[in-house]
Amino acid sequence: MKSKNKNIIYSNILDNEKSAFVINEQKFSSNIESMLSSFKAFYPNVIIGYSYKTNYVPLICKIAHDLGCFAEVVSEMEVDMAQNVLTNKSNIIYNGPVKSIESLRIVIKNGGIINIDNSFDLEMIDLILKEESNLNLKAKVALRLNFSFNENDSRFGMDEDNIIRIKEEIKCKDNIELIGFHLHLPFRSMESFDFRVKTMIKVLEKNKDVDLKYINIGGGFFGDISIETAKSLGINKPPSYNDYAKLIGDQLSDYFSKNNYNEWPTLFIEPGSSVVADVLDFITRIHTVKQIDNRDYIVTYAGRHLLSPTNKTVEMPVSISFFNEKIICDSETVNYVVAGYTCIEGDIIGRLNSTKIIDRENSYIIVSNVGSYSIVMGSDFILPQPAIYSFGNDGLRMLRQSKKTIDIINSFI
Ligand SMILES: Cc1ncc(COP(=O)(O)O)c(C=O)c1O
Structure with a gap:
């Protein structure tokens, strides 16, 4: 699929979600x-x-x-x-x-x-x-x-x-x-x-x-x-x-x-x-971009426990995309660490280099190759599990709503 079409689909999803799994x-x-x-x-x-x-x-x-x-x-x-x-x-x-x-x-x-x-x-x-x-x-x-x-x-x-x-x-x-x-x-x-x-x-x-x-x-x-x-x-x-x-x-x-x-x-x-x-991508908005000393971090709504719970070390393929291609500004090449939302130090999803300015309003992250042993091992650690969408001949459809805190509270007797 052309990346422009993918960007339209992913942008539509992220109009309503902070993050989601997307099935091709x-x-x-x-x-x-x-x-x-x-x-x-x-x-x-x-x-x-x-x-x-x-x-x-x-x-x-x-x-x-x-x-x-x-x-x-x-x-x-x-x-x-x-x-x-x-x-x-x-x-x-x-x-x-x-x-x-x-x-x-x-x-x-x-x-x-x-x-x-x-x-x-x-x-x-x-x-x-x-x-x-x-x-x-x-x-x-x-x-x-x-x-x-x-x-x-x-x-x-x-x-x-x-x-x-x-x-x-x-x-x-x-x-x-x-x-x-x-x-x-x-x-x-x-x-x-x-x-x-x-x-x-x-x-x-x-x-x-x-x-x-x-x-x-x-x-x-x-x-x-x-x-x-x-x-x-x-x-x-x-x-x-x-x-x-x-x-x-x-x-x-x-x-x-x-x-x-x-x-x-x-x-x-x-x-x-x-x-x-390779049938599933995980897409996530950016919560914030921060610098500690000379290290640049993109903090996302992803988490290793959602995407690769059995693998604690291998970095995942991450890329950056923009909602509005017209307002992207250039900068020097910056090496970003893409981090998850949990409080685990090792919750690092991957790394990317960008010559574009990355900001929380206009940018989002795509983690690819996340279709195996991810959704089936999902947990509500720190945040409820995200939504699942799918696109194919019938267009884009939501297959699972993101869980809400109340769903988790109600799951206890
Ligand atoms: C008996 C058996 N068949 C098939 C599979 C699927 O393996 P994979 O998802 O790595 O292709 C597994 C995975 O553990 C298995 O135990």
Whole structure:
């Protein structure tokens, strides 16, 4: 989108708000489409399970589902959210270490997929199938694998001995169908995905008795990030969708063709950050501009706890914009520290250089790439949470009002 149009939209929002999250619907659709087409170029049948935990704004989930994505959910709350948004309620992958029995019941009744993390999951599934025996349900399950990458242990899934034990248990039950395996690790590098796919293939080799329909290689891919952000994360060039797709698709295709599989299983991927991070900007008016000794600060209505709660160090991409381009005055280049509104010393959002005079009336700050693990971790620390807006084919719309102090007071009994 042209920056002039963006400025009009952002100025309109900031006429009524001190700050807001803004969603670019078109960008999200094109990320999903581009990731899917990259993977389909290297493997014939691919389905995206969009990771709700990364950003569960209902409109975002709906766009993902309209483009054919399943819901990848990890809690009772997320199961309920997905049931609310999904048209085809079986298009759900239920992951996570703490599934509740009621949410498992919903997923089984709707024909969704359950990635078993531990034996208690299986106990609950058994109980549900007994309680609902009159419905003749069949539960579709996959097993989450636990492997250590570069000596980093994981607390999720099951080791190989437990995988074999649970597989044998499931074999004796005709109301549970084991469709395949799941492996997710918290690393985004190509090396870690190479490890995932090679490990998955080793597991498939050892478990040829499974009627394989599903391989789920998880999420945690890099999306499009700026060179500066990449550098601050210690990487030169982040892998593209295509790089990941080739790495994973080529090895799986090679394995299935050499092993004469008639029907190749569907490859599931579970992206979150890689498709939604660069879809949201945070825009904020400037509270004040101040100088301490020779240091220049722009104090905003942003906060690290709102934008990047899991990351306390990496500086975020910030830029300056002006409501009225005509009255911008030039100055010498000034290096500004963009600070949040909280009383935390480390609440520094980022830095920017400007040759324009920045003032509280005519200037505002844009923090980009704030779509992942921001809104879903939002808190009312010091100020109530800001509004959420979205723009797309239907124009600009407000998706959530900014919270008011009274909402917070009223949330206590
Ligand atoms: C099992 C699983 N799938 C998918 C994701 C999504 O990861 P990301 O948002 O980094 O793409 C996560 C994140 O923790 C996860 O644990």
